[in-house]
Amino acid sequence: MKRSTERFLTTHTGSLPRPDDLVRVMYAKEEGVPVEPQALAAQIRAAVADVVKKQRDAGVDLVNDGEMSKPSYATYVKDRLAGFGGTGNTFVYQDLADFPNLAKRVFGDPGRSRRKTPACNAAISVRDRDAAEQDAVDDPGGPEGGGGDPVCGEDPGDGVAHGR
Secondary structure, eight states, X not given: OOOOSSSOOOBOXXXXXXXXXXXXXXXXXXXXXXXXXXXXXXXXXXXXXXXXXXXXXXXXXXXXXXXXXXSOTTTTHHHHEESOOEEOOOOOOGGGTTOHHHHHHHHTOHHHHHOOOEEEOSOOEESOTHXXXXXXXXXXTSTTTOOSSOOBOOOOOGGGOEEO
């Protein structure tokens, strides 16, 4: 792990903008359109390499993958874990009520209209054991990429999964 006694190291948390072509393929996959897995994996690897380079070029010390492999931080739990076949409530942001222009921007996001919030409707178990490992392989700083320090990953918190 990278450390410093001279200064605070910089990082960030959350999604970074995905390339438009990757977004289109992810939307298609989410909507049930068959997607070629190897082509999607190649797009993800390229997007991760690009976003990691941009972070390093900007001087970010602890870079991450920008969540390029995930269609949405708030919904990908259904892809990694079984038991999330239901549909939850859409997110409601009470604090936006006083800011109608901001609410329009937030809820006008084209990705939001496609987002299906998962709900826990069965026992939870691991659906895809290889997904986190694949995220690590896609890390350009990891053993395959030789691009420097490892890239950090992120996991959803308890608030992204809702019961029915």
